[in-house]
Amino acid sequence: MIAVHRFLRSPEGLAGAGLLLIFAILALSAPFFFPRDPLSIAGPALIGPFQDWSLPLGTDRLGRDVLAGILHGARTSLTVGIAAAAAAIAFGAIVGTLAGFAGGLMDEALMRITEAFQTVPGFLLALAFVSVVGPSLAAVVIAIALAAWTGPARVARAEVLSIRERDYVASARVAGMHPLAIAFREVLPNALPPVLALSSVIVAQAILIEAALSFLGLGDPNRVTWGGMIAEGRAVLRSAPYLSIFPGIALVLTVLGVYLAGEATVEASAVRKGIA
Amino acid sequence: MRKLAIRGLGVTYRRDAEEITALTGVDLDLEDGERLAIIGESGSGKSTLARAICGLLPAGTQIVGSIDWPSLRRAPVNGRDVGYVFQDPSASLDPVMTIGKQIAEVARTHRGATWQQSFALAEELAGRVRLPDPASILKAFPHQLSGGQKQRIAIAAAIAGKPGLLIADEATSALDTIVQAEIMALVKQLVAEDGMSLLFISHDIALASQIADRIAVFRDGRLIEVGPAESLLTAPRTPYTRLLLDAHLGLDTTKPWHSGGGAASARAGPP
Numbered sequence: 001m002i003a004v005h006r007f008l009r010s011p012e013g014l015a016g017a018g019l020l021l022i023f024a025i026l027a028l029s030a031p032f033f034f035p036r037d038p039l040s041i042a043g044p045a046l047i048g049p050f051q052d053w054s055l056p057l058g059t060d061r062l063g064r065d066v067l068a069g070i071l072h073g074a075r076t077s078l079t080v081g082i083a084a085a086a087a088a089i090a091f092g093a094i095v096g097t098l099a100g101f102a103g104g105l106m107d108e109a110l111m112r113i114t115e116a117f118q119t120v121p122g123f124l125l126a127l128a129f130v131s132v133v134g135p136s137l138a139a140v141v142i143a144i145a146l147a148a149w150t151g152p153a154r155v156a157r158a159e160v161l162s163i164r165e166r167d168y169v170a171s172a173r174v175a176g177m178h179p180l181a182i183a184f185r186e187v188l189p190n191a192l193p194p195v196l197a198l199s200s201v202i203v204a205q206a207i208l209i210e211a212a213l214s215f216l217g218l219g220d221p222n223r224v225t226w227g228g229m230i231a232e233g234r235a236v237l238r239s240a241p242y243l244s245i246f247p248g249i250a251l252v253l254t255v256l257g258v259y260l261a262g263e264a265t266v267e268a269s270a271v272r273k274g275i276a
Numbered sequence: 277m278r279k280l281a282i283r284g285l286g287v288t289y290r291r292d293a294e295e296i297t298a299l300t301g302v303d304l305d306l307e308d309g310e311r312l313a314i315i316g317e318s319g320s321g322k323s324t325l326a327r328a329i330c331g332l333l334p335a336g337t338q339i340v341g342s343i344d345w346p347s348l349r350r351a352p353v354n355g356r357d358v359g360y361v362f363q364d365p366s367a368s369l370d371p372v373m374t375i376g377k378q379i380a381e382v383a384r385t386h387r388g389a390t391w392q393q394s395f396a397l398a399e400e401l402a403g404r405v406r407l408p409d410p411a412s413i414l415k416a417f418p419h420q421l422s423g424g425q426k427q428r429i430a431i432a433a434a435i436a437g438k439p440g441l442l443i444a445d446e447a448t449s450a451l452d453t454i455v456q457a458e459i460m461a462l463v464k465q466l467v468a469e470d471g472m473s474l475l476f477i478s479h480d481i482a483l484a485s486q487i488a489d490r491i492a493v494f495r496d497g498r499l500i501e502v503g504p505a506e507s508l509l510t511a512p513r514t515p516y517t518r519l520l521l522d523a524h525l526g527l528d529t530t531k532p533w534h535s536g537g538g539a540a541s542a543r544a545g546p547p
Binding site: 103104166167168170171172173174175176177178185186189190 | 330332335353354355356358359360362363364367368369370371372373381382385386430433434436437
């Protein structure tokens, strides 16, 4: 409760939470405001912003509504960001816990695999994966998780190494619990807080990677994405720069919101620990 | 029937290239239903003995000799055959799991009960260790309880698998004297009710004598004296045991404060 209070009192927490809340509401309300397919033609091509109030942000080269695109794009960005981060953290935490708890050969093997993944730049890995599997929302999520799971794995392992020596783990052993049950029911929940602190960075990273993949034409072609919109606008960058600028602003604000909220969360929980 | 037969037990820890001998040539027996106290200063190997009995020693530790369970006729299972109460109750309970779940977990593992039966059993056990309002305390997390309450929970979890042997490793050292006396009385009662053997590990010879039938004294990894509590207290055979007895100064000590003279003892003042 104190942590929540502190979070809301810090300016970055308030700004971040506000931005995220706005985008979450926009994403959720997109089907109500724009029930039609955002990829369908809504009016004449290349109407500038603030000229026709039925199309407030204008239309693109094919006459598609830019505002509808941005709202529906928020759905894609947030879904991919959160799903990829959740997958990366879940997978990383499991690998890290197994490595740290088992120790020995298992630890060596898992950590070498983790390092192998770390040596490949994350974006290239995602790019390679999507170009092999084919562009779809699930493929993009898996590709991003593949690039981001190593951080949580290393943090979880480091935490588990200290937790496995605690008395309550010895007490679980003495109680005759199965080692896997000890690892996932006793050790993992206690190792989670520092791993979760990584989540905001991973979500922000995931949103950017998704945008970059879409920009390169590797996003799900049946969905509107901000990266895809920016790429579309590139052809008419001189005559209609707003086509790239609006989705660009949406992208910047979302990532900024995630970062600020994440930063404030870590700060607030650190203060709480300082008091206890 | 004999519960435990330890023969020639030696334990050597290995840290990097260094070898540290924690126990050498320990021979010790424990009868069914017997209460045995292990006494020694820190580093004497008493906790190593307890950890060796339940296989808690770190990987790579060298163990020689044998620990047999003559009355079992099978390999002992932790939780079902041994219950273990640790020194610090705030460290031995999982901070993110409810009390009820921690007790029920043991019951479920060893009694083959469903979660529902296990929780009912946990409530019964919480009542047996005399926790007030068991039903609501089982929903609490460890940090919401006092040290004494936590140790009662740890004891409830240790006996949830109906073990034949209860090991209390300095189980009262982290508690104040009044709570300590309550926990001692509780352990004594539970051991008597369930017919368990008790291995009571302590640095406090007076405390141990309140609960034990027999006392074993350890020093530098060796068992130097073992005998019935009564005779060991009144007529210790080794000078070290006598030293331990003399070093003890309890609240109930009737011995008058004898000043050895000199500035040091004057500054120390009365106890």
